[in-house]
Amino acid sequence: MNFFNTINDVLSPEIASRIALYVDEPNEKAHKATEAQVYVVFGGLLKRTTTEIGVDQLYNKIKRGHYDGTLxxxxxxxxxxxxxTHAIITTGNDDISHLLPAMKSSIGNMVSRYANIRNSSAISLLGLVTAIVLDVLGRHVKEKNLDADGLAAYLFDQRDSFVNAIPEELLPQLIEKLSLHQIMAGAAAPAKRVNQVAATARTATTRSTATTRTIPTAVTFEPETESGDNGGSLAKWGVGILLLLVVAGGGYYIWQNTERYSDGSEEVSGTSTLSSDTIKADTVARSLAVPPAPGTTPVRAGAGVTPAVSTTAARGPLSAQLTPYLGNPEAPKGRVFTIPAVAFQPGTVDLTPASQGVVTELVTIMRAYPNAQIQLVGYANDASAGSAGLTNMDLSRKRAYAIKQLLLNAGIDNNRVDAVGKGTGVVVTPGDSTAVRRPTMRKIDLRVVLK
Structure with missing residues (x-):
């Protein structure tokens, strides 16, 4: 079942007119806002199911809310x-507040501006659409007898349809609002809840068994009787003392082993990651392979030590900008650099031959500073020169992903590189005749997220 085809069938012209009448907005604007809320809710649920808690919450919400296709x-x-209608909207708003905590107001504001409707109308539509989306998903769960993991897998099966269906003017706002960068890049996957639960259960069983084998569950002492059987009493006291010694010995053994394994032999990493999403390799531009820079090896950064940069990297223009910044612990993170001398064939994601060197240089820098995390931001204004159907937003995003894929091919950890597209870089506010139109851009920027 294609989710978006089903939703389009549900939101027929007659239904759309009734929705517009209820929120008291023009048909065209109400339809535009309703469509946007579908993408918002679906994208939020997609993001939610990248964690085990999110998978469970969504599944439980569908089951306990009796979402089964009846609505x-x-x-x-x-x-x-x-x-x-009011009752459904109220329930839907409660559900979305639970599934996407603290986001209802910001989503309402975004859709209100996007469709040029009242904020109250956008909030009402969010509640209604949430109930409809959950009911469509619930019907699929019922028909296919899906468990929580099956539902999460189904959502991710719709990812490509989701990406292709989002209107171009809504796409960048949606990505930023819901933090969908990893999902849009194809680098996220649903959380594997069943395997994790089974592993936890096995671990708990193993620990329980080990505990009962090494530590007695209880120590009891019998009071001395007046029968005069002093020998029996002494024997009982002896057994009690022996059990105490066993417990003490077991405790000392455990303490010794704890000390042995916690005195510095376990390495603790202080590196933050760009996202907690489960990572897969990007699928963009896999044919663009960048070999590791010759003569360079990853340098492990110690506490308070600035890693040395190879002489290969030091000669390039990108290194001349980045290495003083990365090597200065006082410089704040977040600075943006334009990657010099990187260019693509017109209308494509194919790098020009002269650009390969700067990407190799970036690989060397990333190896020299293993704690650095970056975001690649693409801009494009030449989509018409390439294949039909590719917009500047698509092209800017794919070009940023292409550079990211080159870094991954060279062995850079996926967690350290994010990629987004900004189209031409020009944002036009509808109805603002006083806005100064900026020139379009064609470049790749590099923002340092973490040093």
Missing amino acids: VANLNTTLKDAAQ
């Missing part, structure tokens, strides 16, 4: 009754 089957009749 969408009777939607036309339901929307004729204002009281029933």
Whole structure:
């Protein structure tokens, strides 16, 4: 079942008119906002299911909320009754507040500006669309008898349809608002809840068994009787003392082993990551391979020590900008650099031959500073020169991903590199005739997220 085809069938022109009438907005604007809320809710759920907690919460919400396809089957009749419609919106808003905590207001503001409707209308549509989306998913869960992991896998099966369906003007706002960078890059996957639970259960069983074998569960002492059987009493006291010694010995053994393994033999990493999403390799521009820079090896940075940079990297223009900054612990993170001398064939994601050297140089820098994390920001204004159907936003995003893939091919950890596209870089506010139109851009910027 294609989720978005199903949603389009549910939100028929008749349904769309009834929704517009309820929120008291023009049909065209209400339809635009309703469509945007579908992408918002679906994208938020997609992001949510990259964690085990999110998978469980979504599945439980569908089951406990009795979302099984009944709502969408009777939607036309339901929307004729204002009281029933209000009840659905209220329930949907409660559900989205639980699934996407503290985001309802910001989502409402975003969609309100996007579709040029009142904020209250956007919030009402968010509640209604949430209920519809959950009901469509619930129907699929019921028909296919899916568990929580099956539902998460189904959502990710729709990722490509989701990416292709989002309107171009909504896409950058949606990515930023919901932090969908890894999902858009194809570098995220649903959390594997079942395997994790089984592993936890096995671990708990093993620990329980080990504990009961080494430490007695209880030590008891019998009071001395008046029968005069002093020998029996002494024997009982002797057993009690022996058990105490066993417990003490076991405790000392455990303490000794704890000390042995916690005195510095375990390495603790202080590196933060760009995202907690489960990582897969990007699928963009896999044919663009960059060999590791000759004569360079990764340098391990010690506490308070600035890693040395190879002479190969030091000769390049990118290194001349980056190495003084990365090597200065006082310089704040977040600075943006334009990657020099990097260019693509017009309208494509193919690097020019002269650009390969600067990418190799970037690989060398990333190896020399293993704690550094970066975000590649692409801009493009030449989409019309390439294949049909590719917009400047698409091209800017794919070019940034292409550079990222080159770094991954060279052995740089996926967690250290993020990639986004900004289109031409020009943002035009509808109706603002006083805005000064900036020139379009074609470049790749590098923002240092962590040093």
